[in-house]
Amino acid sequence: MKIYLEVNIPIDPEENNVDILIARLSELGFDGFVEEADYILAYCEQKETSEKDLIAMLRDEGIPVIGINEIEDENWNASWESGYESVIIADRIMVRAPFHPIPEKIEYDIVIEPKMSFGTAHHETTSLMLEFILSLDVENKSVLDMGSGTGVLAILAFMKNAKEVLAIDNDTWAWQNALDNIKLNDAESIGVELGDAGSINSRTFRIIFANINRNILLRDIPAYAEALEAEGNLLLSGFYEQDLKQIQEKCGACGLTFVSAAKKNKWTAAIFTKD
Numbered sequence: 001m002k003i004y005l006e007v008n009i010p011i012d013p014e015e016n017n018v019d020i021l022i023a024r025l026s027e028l029g030f031d032g033f034v035e036e037a038d039y040i041l042a043y044c045e046q047k048e049t050s051e052k053d054l055i056a057m058l059r060d061e062g063i064p065v066i067g068i069n070e071i072e073d074e075n076w077n078a079s080w081e082s083g084y085e086s087v088i089i090a091d092r093i094m095v096r097a098p099f100h101p102i103p104e105k106i107e108y109d110i111v112i113e114p115k116m117s118f119g120t121a122h123h124e125t126t127s128l129m130l131e132f133i134l135s136l137d138v139e140n141k142s143v144l145d146m147g148s149g150t151g152v153l154a155i156l157a158f159m160k161n162a163k164e165v166l167a168i169d170n171d172t173w174a175w176q177n178a179l180d181n182i183k184l185n186d187a188e189s190i191g192v193e194l195g196d197a198g199s200i201n202s203r204t205f206r207i208i209f210a211n212i213n214r215n216i217l218l219r220d221i222p223a224y225a226e227a228l229e230a231e232g233n234l235l236l237s238g239f240y241e242q243d244l245k246q247i248q249e250k251c252g253a254c255g256l257t258f259v260s261a262a263k264k265n266k267w268t269a270a271i272f273t274k275d
Contacts, residue, residue: 003046005054008066010039018123019149023173024061034084035122039066046070087122089130095152098184108159111184112150113177125237128262128269129153129211132235136207138162144205144227146197146220147212147238151178151190157207158187166191168199197223206232211269214239218250225254228274233259237269244268 007030011018018040022033025042032043055065086096092107103109133153139161145154148167157165167178167190175194182190193199197220206229210217217236224234234256239247241263247270248258256272263269 002072004043004071005046005051006069006071007042007044007054007058008039008068009042009058010064010066011035012038019174020171021063023171024063026173028057028061043071085122087127089127090134092134093130093156095130108156110152110155110159112152112181113184124264124267125211125269126152128264128267129209129235129237130156131262132269132271133157133160133209136160136233136235138207141206142166142204142229144168144200144203144208146208146210146224147216148178148192149174149211151181151192153209153211154178154190155182155185155187157209158185158190162207164191165189166193166203166205168193168195170194170196196220200227203227204229207235208232209235211235211237214243214247217247221247221250221256222254225251225256225274228256230274232274234272234274235269236272237267239268240266241268244270 011021018035021040025033030042030044034041051068054068058065084097086094086100088094093110094103094106095110095112098111098113130153133156138157140163143154143157143162143165145165145167148154148169151167154165154167169175169178172194175192178192182188182192200223204227208224208228210220210224217238228234236247244261251258251272256274259271259273261268261270
């Protein structure tokens with residue numbers, strides 16, 4: 001019988017780097033994750049490496065460990081899946097895993113593979129962005145999703161009949177993850193590219209999403225402003241309420257006008273427009 005290891009890894013919610021951590025853990029052989037408020041449970045099959053050696057390997061990578069539990073094969077999927085819940089946004093969107101039942105009477109049913117768990121709408125910034133997209137008219141408009149992660153925002157834009165959707169992420173793991181999820185949602189017309197704001201080149205879009213983090217947003221807002229068409233909308237998240245003023249000032253300096261903001265717990269999302 002196979003034995004799986006459940007590794008408890010602390011996280012700092014304020015650093016907003018869970019995506020990167022999960023990607024690194026995946027490269028180290030972990031293939032299941034459950035994100036909680038201040039820690040991640042990461043799962044991998046127990047092999048010849050001892051728990052002591054595993055802890056040492058993670059710490060060599062700069063990843064601290066709170067503890068490790070052994071889980072038998074027959075209980076592994078049940079334990080993992082029981083900790084992964086579907087998410088309903090504004091009674092109109094469900095973000096769920098393939099093993100969750102198909103919902104009834106839900107407008108947008110988005111399927112995301114949970115073992116690649118960033119961008120699953122469990123985080124406040126993702127749910128805020130999804131709510132903002134619900135309020136936007138994206139039909140027949142071009143959309144760019146920067147730092148796309150799982151591709152969940154791009155998939156919703158596709159479902160709302162955007163004319164064209166492009167998702168860009170600078171992480172190879174996230175790029176593959178988005179490709180997989182786009183297939184799960186029969187949304188293969190979404191373009192997926194490996195890159196960053198420099199990859200936009202001279203292309204322009206009517207709507208741009210960027211759910212990343214404050215420092216990258218402040219660095220790349222000029223590129224977003226240049227790529228945004230007149231009367232287009234820029235949706236930003238990945239920062240705290242106290243950072244909104246700095247985000248507004250940067251956008252204003254780039255010719256963007258603040259429209260509105262929403263917050264959930266300590267996190268904020270905001271919409272800007274280009275005159």
